[in-house]
Amino acid sequence: xxxxxxxxxxxxxxxxxxxxEIRQFMRQRESVVFTLAFPIIxxxxxxxxxxxxxxxxxxxxxxFVAGMIASGLVNTGFQxxxxxxxxEREFGSLKRLRGTPMHVASYFIGKSILVFVSMAIQxxxxxxxxxxxxxxxxxxxxxxxLTFTWLIILGSAxxxxxxxxxxxVPKSGRGASAVVSPVVIILQFFSGVFFVFTDLPxxxxxxxxxxxxxxxxxxxxxxxxPDSFAAREVAGSWETExxxxxxxxxLIAGIFLAIRTFKWSxx
Amino acid sequence: MNVIEVQGLHKSYADxxxxxxxxxxxxxGEIFALLGPNGAGKTTTVEILEGFRKADSGSISVLGFDxxxxxxxARIWRNRIGIxxxxxxxxxxxxxxxxxxxxxxxxSAPRDVEEVIHSVGLDEKRGALIRTLSGxxxxxxxxxxxxxxxxxxLFLDEPTTGFDPEARRAFWALIESLREGxxxxxxxxxxxxxxxxxADRVAVITRGKILxxxxxxxxxxxxxxxARVQWxxxxxxxxxxxxxxxxxxxxxxxxxxxxxxxxxxxxxxxxDIYLSMIGEI
Numbered sequence: 424x425x426x427x428x429x430x431x432x433x434x435x436x437x438x439x440x441x442x443x444e445i446r447q448f449m450r451q452r453e454s455v456v457f458t459l460a461f462p463i464i465x466x467x468x469x470x471x472x473x474x475x476x477x478x479x480x481x482x483x484x485x486x487f488v489a490g491m492i493a494s495g496l497v498n499t500g501f502q503x504x505x506x507x508x509x510x511e512r513e514f515g516s517l518k519r520l521r522g523t524p525m526h527v528a529s530y531f532i533g534k535s536i537l538v539f540v541s542m543a544i545q546x547x548x549x550x551x552x553x554x555x556x557x558x559x560x561x562x563x564x565x566x567x568x569l570t571f572t573w574l575i576i577l578g579s580a581x582x583x584x585x586x587x588x589x590x591x592v593p594k595s596g597r598g599a600s601a602v603v604s605p606v607v608i609i610l611q612f613f614s615g616v617f618f619v620f621t622d623l624p625x626x627x628x629x630x631x632x633x634x635x636x637x638x639x640x641x642x643x644x645x646x647x648x649p650d651s652f653a654a655r656e657v658a659g660s661w662e663t664e665x666x667x668x669x670x671x672x673x674l675i676a677g678i679f680l681a682i683r684t685f686k687w688s689x690x
Numbered sequence: 691m692n693v694i695e696v697q698g699l700h701k702s703y704a705d706x707x708x709x710x711x712x713x714x715x716x717x718x719g720e721i722f723a724l725l726g727p728n729g730a731g732k733t734t735t736v737e738i739l740e741g742f743r744k745a746d747s748g749s750i751s752v753l754g755f756d757x758x759x760x761x762x763x764a765r766i767w768r769n770r771i772g773i774x775x776x777x778x779x780x781x782x783x784x785x786x787x788x789x790x791x792x793x794x795x796x797x798s799a800p801r802d803v804e805e806v807i808h809s810v811g812l813d814e815k816r817g818a819l820i821r822t823l824s825g826x827x828x829x830x831x832x833x834x835x836x837x838x839x840x841x842x843x844l845f846l847d848e849p850t851t852g853f854d855p856e857a858r859r860a861f862w863a864l865i866e867s868l869r870e871g872x873x874x875x876x877x878x879x880x881x882x883x884x885x886x887x888x889a890d891r892v893a894v895i896t897r898g899k900i901l902x903x904x905x906x907x908x909x910x911x912x913x914x915x916x917a918r919v920q921w922x923x924x925x926x927x928x929x930x931x932x933x934x935x936x937x938x939x940x941x942x943x944x945x946x947x948x949x950x951x952x953x954x955x956x957x958x959x960x961x962d963i964y965l966s967m968i969g970e971i
Binding site for chain 1: 773777778780783788792793797
């Protein structure tokens with residue numbers, strides 16, 4: 424046995440874990456259906472039911488697609504991890520990992536890769552459905568693509584960190600979905616995914632403004648809706664800089680909470 | 691050099707003393723069994739040695755390292771040990787081979803994956819998803835994951851619970867082969883025959899205290915205990931306790947014309963000794 428040979432690096436193991444996580448994800452019919460197909464089904468239902476026009480050249484479906492893409496960041500990050508990690512904790516997989524020389528950061532890197540890949544698949548599927556069925560047009564302005572890119576990266580990262588942090592909340596693995604899913608669905612209602620945000624009661628708008636999803640949906644609207652629609656937002660503008668700063672603040676808070684609250688086992 | 695040295699180990703939960711002053715010394719290459727009823731403090735003791743729990747007090751050295759330490763040194767230490775937990779039930783969407791290959795990546799000098807699959811007897815299941823394995827097969831995979839990093843010290847917490855007799859024999863053979871490779875093993879079990887078959891020394895633990903540490907054959911004065919000679923006379927079972935059962939049998943042989951009816955010479959089994967020990971408390 425060569426005792427001098429050193430341990431593999433944290434990054435290399437994180438990447439290896441990412442590959443493994445994706446393989447597991449793809450083999451779980453529940454996760455593929457729930458995480459990837461469900462948003463598409465919702466899109467099909469809402470897009471077909473509400474055919475109103477909100478403004479010159481903006482249909483409700485287009486508004487909804489932007490909201491669903493933002494929701495995708497929350498589904499694949501926050502929701503997926505806050506359900507998956509308590510289950511891994513309950514099954515003892517986390518305790519087993521803790522017994523190995525692997526660094527906890529490798530585990531987080533693996534989870535981030537899982538989130539990023541499932542998020543990318545979901546966004547592509549939603550965009551494709553939006554373009555094919557609901558007349559969503561891809562932006563031509565490179566500045567909008569820049570906004571889209573940082574929204575995806577920052578939003579997804581914050582969602583991942585907050586999912587790991589929130590994973591400390593469910594008391595059991597089996598009950599995790601019952602704790603996490605309502606939080607996400609309520610946030611979606613409050614944040615203007617299912618309804619036009621400015622049509623919601625004022626208090627609801629104010630509550631939503633605390634949480635990141637509202638800013639993600641607004642950001643996605645700034646990418647996929649014409650700039651003339653900005654006047655219809657609460658502030659009368661897209662508030663791009665503000666969105667960036669709020670998501671960044673949530674990312675930092677999420678990382679801090681995730682590190683503080685992460686537990687390998689139940690007791 | 692001693693692989694494990696523990697002195698004055700204490701650990702309490704809210705209102706119970708789970709571990710109440712345990713001393714242990716386990717030397718290199720030894721197979722050491724912790725025997726005790728459920729709730730005796732076996733798992734708590736082992737989990738402290740594994741670094742999963744913090745002791746309230748006591749000095750602990752495992753491979754020269756305090757398991758409560760964290761950081762890079764702890765990872766280097768974990769690279770030298772293997773842990774088989776009491777129960778793990780992953781979702782199981784990976785195959786046996788994928789799981790072992792992946793865990794092999796965590797260590798600086800892992801064992802060959804195929805060799806490990808073979809040694810835990812999962813050759814035919816190497817491509818099977820974990821969730822399709824039987825309880826015994828899963829347990830053997832757990833052991834495979836415990837030894838994949840070629841550990842110097844292996845912890846086995848109730849490794850054969852739920853095994854059928856044949857699977858247990860196969861498992862014991864696996865542990866024997868690890869012994870030949872020089873691995874030190876700390877085993878907890880509540881099967882007496884398992885401790886007798888595998889362990890060089892056993893410690894009987896109950897209510898957080900060690901009652902005795904000995905070899906299985908000498909535990910509780912087993913080797914020197916009086917033998918019971920039983921036979922039937924006038925339709926009634928007779929019994930005599932003796933240090934020299936041969937003399938008793940010789941006397942009986944002279945007394946009876948032919949066969950001594952229903953003759954038995956009984957020595958206390960490890961189980962008798964163990965039960966009388968934990969019953970004393």
